[in-house]
Amino acid sequence: MRLHRNLCFATVDGLLQIFNEGTYADKVVQQLLKRDKRWGSRDRAFVAETTYDIVRWKRLYAEIAEVKEPFSRDDVWRLIAVWATLKGIKLPDWKYFENTPTRKIKGRFDEFSKIRKIKESVPDWMDELVAKELGENLWSKEVAALNLQADVVLRVNTLKTTKEKLQAELFDLDIETEEVKNHPDALRLKERTNVFTTDAFKKGFFEVQDGSSQKVAEFLDVQPGMKVVDTCAGAGGKTLHLAALMENKGQIVAMDIYENKLKELKRRAKRAGAHNIEMRVIDSTKPIKKLYDKADRVLIDAPCSGLGVLRRNPDAKWKLQPEFIDKIKETQAQILSSYSRMVKPGGKIVYATCSILPSENQDQVKHFLTSEAGKDFTFVKEKKILSHESGFDGFYMALLEKKK
Template sequence: MRLHRNLVFAVVDGLQLIFQEGVYASKAVEQILKRDKRWGSRDRGFIAETLYDIVRWKRLYSEIAEVKEPYSRANYFRLFTVWAVLRGIPLPNWKQLEDTPTRRIKGRFDELSKIRKFRESIPDWIDELGVKAFDEKFWDKELHALNQLAPVVLRTNTLKTSMPFLRQRLLEEGIASDPVSGYPHALVLKERSNVFTTEAFKEGWFEVQDASSQLVAPMLDVAPGHRVVDACAGAGGKSLHLAALMENKGQLIALDIYPKKLHELKRRARRNGAHNLETRLIDSSKVIKKLHQKADRVLIDAPCTGLGVLKRNPDTKWKLQPEDLEKLIVTQRQLLTDYSKMVKARGKLVYATCSILPQENEKQVKDFLESEEGQSFSLVKEQHVYAHKSGFDGFYIAALQKD
């Protein structure tokens, strides 16, 4: 493999955006890829995958390169150098990459790979949380799985097509995929591809949604004609899934505190042909009060640490701080207290996170059920999804029934 200067410099600029300016990795990649329209799919793939790789293994590479934050531009080149050497990629004779101690890099890698916090490139405090929550063997497996590249999974939009028809249509557009056992509407791509340029996407035949995330909406057990509230809708991946499961019949209300996200959801809903969905901005407590005891189903897809989705968001582990976890736990508890009031008698509430930590998941549900607001609810079913067992994101989903 031959390294090209403009691509390597783009990777370094991306690292600077992420670690110096605090830009999310996904946004940094998006920003960098807009620079040069002449870059082909291979060039773009190199930039994106290399950036994500270096972000994912930042702690290990920093230790090998003997650099510390705040990084200088020269430090970013050293991180890149470690990445290249460990992949056996010949280094060109550039000033930025000169005097690379290739043998020392490989030796340091072998030495540090014996220590989990370096081998799996994780901050000490998160490693300690994992060990406390799970046994060492389980945590080793889960961490290792969370460091693997996430597969590209699609969810068939059943308002417009079926999974076999979508699979055939994608194949006609040069994209091969396989069904996923246990996930009736999921297709996993055989090779990574930019599916957003396909006609099938433009026509609303599918959404990109991890298989674990596709388990959440069915847990609500919705039916056509229900009034359903997605209380933390965001840009609406699960709202759109719910609309399909409701067959566009009934009322689906998507709530969020961010107008931009709801605007994006409206756009996606039009493409999906989801006509029973309306968005409402939570700009005061009145929005929630108007829905007290009015919903057959309520989904609380709660804000969380995101430690179950490190496969696709590896920068989360570097941005997250211990105090963030404490704040999130308080927020989750408050959401359960406030939003559960929207559920009518004999209705259902689903609480979900993309975290694997007990204090964000089963402990929150247990505490809620023991609270005054939770006394009329009972736990019907809960599901822990772990990356090393499923091959997909880590998730927690709990279904509660109101008396």
């Protein structure tokens, strides 16, 4: 691989924004990809993947390069020099790479590979916290998996097409996919490509949704004709899956505290041909109280640390703070206590997070079941998904049933 000056300049600009200004990596990459109309798909892939790579390995590369935040432009060029050297890419004869100590870089890499928190590039507090909760051995395996690039997984929209038809349509566009074991509606891309420009996407034949995330709607055990509430619906990835599983029959109430996310869900639902979804903004306790004892099924895809999805959000490692995790655990307990009241007797609830921390997952469920709010519920089953075992995001889900 050869390095091209304009692509490296774009990457440097993007990294300065992410590291020094705290802008979200996905937003920065989106802007960068529009920077030059002459760029082909390979150029755009280089900018996106290199930016994410250096964000992912920021701590390791910074330690090797001996640079500290806030980074200067020269510091970021040093990070790129480390990245290229470790990838085996020959450094061009540019002033930015003058006097790059290639041998020293490799030596320092070997040295730091013995220290997990530097080797896997995570903050000290995160390494300590997760090792304490998961155990040293399990965390070592998991953090290595969370540093791998996530596959692109599609969820076939069964309201509009079948897996076989979609696979054939994408094959005609030279997009090869494979089925995913134990994921009935999933297709995995064999090679990364931009699927959002395809007619199949525009017609609503699929959504991009990780394999673990696809398990949540299935876990809720919905049937056509039910009344289902998705309490933290966001832009509605799981809501749309529920609509497909319910064959557009019955009613889904999609709720969120952010109105703009529900607007995005409305747009996605129209594309997907999902007609049984009603949006409600949680702007007070009223919308919740109106649904007390009304729902056959309730999904609480709770706000969480997001420690299970670091593969696709590597900048979260640097934005997340331990105080936020303490705060979010309080929020989770409150949400579970309040939203569970929407389930009618005999109904079921799924509590889910994209975290791998037991304190956000099974501990929350245990605490709820021993509380006043949870005394009418029984534990049915749970599913813990770790990246190093599944190849997908880290997730947790628990199914509870309300006594009749």
